Amino acid sequence: MATAPVVVHPPLGTGGRRVTVRGEILGLAHSDADVVEFLRQAGLSDAEGLLDDMAWVKWRGGSAHHYEAA
Template sequence: MASNPPVVVYPPTETGGRRVRIDGTILGTAYSLRDLTAFLQSAGLQGWDELDVAGSALIEWRGGGPDTWEH
């Protein structure tokens, strides 16, 4: 397993939401766990739901975990 998870969720911005990067590519800004799940599904993780995303070791949460979406 790689030392860095392929998914990085950055800290919330001043206006809310968190940037999402997958394998070095910024996919956009997620405003909820549901948004993040949709990004991951579009990146090929079709069978994942919000519980899978919240508990995944593939995700590096910066500036708060899966419950933090506002600055």
């Protein structure tokens, strides 16, 4: 199985999660809305519908949709 192109990395100790697409850092998300905006800026128009699609988004460490400090 191919690796999901979008990775939401584990929550940082200060809160927020780094978001990458194919290894390129898009930014630090503090909410799902931030992730959606990063993905829209990267050209994914249906970004909101992709957050729970494991073929597109890999949530690493912590729970999906959780952005508070670990």
